[in-house]
Amino acid sequence: xxxxxGAQSEVGVxxxxxxxxxxxHMEYLLEGKKRCKxxxxxxxxPDPSLTKPVDxxxxxxxxxxxxxxxxxxxxxLVEAMLEVGVKxxxxxxxxxxxxxxxxxxxxxxxxxxxxxxxxxEWGDYKLDVLNSLGLKTEVMWxxxxxxxxxxxAEVRELMRKNGNWESLVPPAVAKVIRERGLEQRVxxx
Numbered sequence: 768x769x770x771x772x773g774a775q776s777e778v779g780v781x782x783x784x785x786x787x788x789x790x791x792h793m794e795y796l797l798e799g800k801k802r803c804k805x806x807x808x809x810x811x812x813p814d815p816s817l818t819k820p821v822d823x824x825x826x827x828x829x830x831x832x833x834x835x836x837x838x839x840x841x842x843x844l845v846e847a848m849l850e851v852g853v854k855x856x857x858x859x860x861x862x863x864x865x866x867x868x869x870x871x872x873x874x875x876x877x878x879x880x881x882x883x884x885x886x887x888e889w890g891d892y893k894l895d896v897l898n899s900l901g902l903k904t905e906v907m908w909x910x911x912x913x914x915x916x917x918x919x920a921e922v923r924e925l926m927r928k929n930g931n932w933e934s935l936v937p938p939a940v941a942k943v944i945r946e947r948g949l950e951q952r953v954x955x956x
Contacts, residue, residue, distance in 0.1 A: 775801075775802060775803060775804060776802060776803040776804070776879070776880040777803065777804050777805065777879075778803055778804070778805050778806075778807065778876055778878070778879040778880070779799050779800075779802055779803030779805070779806050779807070779879055779880045779881075779882055780806070780807045780808075780809060780863075780875045780876075780879045780880070780881045780882065781795060781796055781799040781806060781807070781808055781809065781881075781882050782808070782809035782810070782811055782863040782865060782881075782893075783795070783808075783809075783810070783811060784810070784811045784812050784827065784832075784833070784840075784919060785810060785835075785840045785843060785844060785919070786812075786832060786833055786834065786835055786840070786919040786923070787835060787840070787843055787919060787922055787923075787936060787940055787944060787949075788840065788843040788844055788847055788936065788937065788940045789916070789917050789918070789919060789922050789935050789936045789937075789940075790916050790917055790935055790936065790937065791915055791916035791917050791918070793847060793851070793937055794916060795882075795884050795907070796808065796844075796847075796848065797851065797853075798882075798907050799882040799907065800853055800857070800858070802880070802882065802905070802907075803879075803880060804857070805857060805858065805859075806857065806858040806859075807858070807859050807860075807861055807875050807876070807879065808844055808848075808858055808859070808860045808861070809860075809861055809862065809863020809865075809874065809875060810837055810840050810841065810844075810860065810861070810862055810863055811863050811864065811865045811866070812827065812828070812833050812864075812866070813837040813862035813863070813864060814836075814837060814862075817862070817864040817866065817867055817870070818833060818866065819866035819867065820866075821866060821889075821892065823888040823889055823891075823892045824887075824888070824889040824892070826920075827889070828866070830956060831923075831956040832919070832920070832923075834923065834949070834952050834953045834956050835949060835952075837862065839943070839947065839949060841860045842943050842947075843939070843940045843943050843944075844860050845860065846939035846940065846942070846943055847937040847939045847940050849939070850937060850938065850939040851937070861874045861875060862874050863875065865893055865896060868896050868899070868900060871900065871902075872900075877900075877901075877902060878903075879902075879903070880903050880904070880905050881897045881902045881903065881904045881905070882904075882905050882907050883897070883904060883905070883906055883907065884906070884907050884908050884909075884910070885906060885908070885909040885910070886909075886910055886911065886912050886914070886915055887912050890909075894906065916935075917935040921935065922935050922936060923953050926950050926953040926954060927953060927954050932950075
């Protein structure tokens with residue numbers, strides 16, 4: 768479904784694992800926020816019971832790909848959104864069990880616009896899931912994998928190797944990770 772030029776939705780929904788929240792996520796979040804007055808930010812794989820393997824991207828369910836808890840990712844999101852000037856009353860953070868689609872209606876409004884970006888089969892899969900639920904979707908962009916700013920896997924790998932991961936995440940996220948000692952958990956997985 769295409770958006771009318773200049774039209775802003777009342778409510779939008781964006782989702783991601785945010786393991787951790789990085790600069791590519793911020794591009795996605797801020798573009799989604801521009802398109803709606805109020806934004807729900809859904810955290811996928813919110814806990815182990817709602818983390819299921821999917822054929823098109825099985826590594827997303829692995830423990831090593833999910834080192835941060837829902838609570839820790841929520842803190843990263845709140846701090847990063849506030850850091851860039853989004854008002855706290857303009858967004859809410861909720862669980863978003865994309866791997867258990869029948870549960871999504873319990874966490875997000877079904878009359879919202881669901882924003883997605885597509886880089887690969889995983890993006891197409893998520894779009895198909897949302898469309899199969901009859902939700903209003905909007906593809907904000909479709910890009911090749913080489914056009915990604917970064918990925919959570921890249922950030923976690925740099926953490927493991929004592930590399931410069933901090934340049935790939937918002938300053939507020941680096942602060943949350945450092946203050947809570949979360950880098951050590953990534954190195955242990």
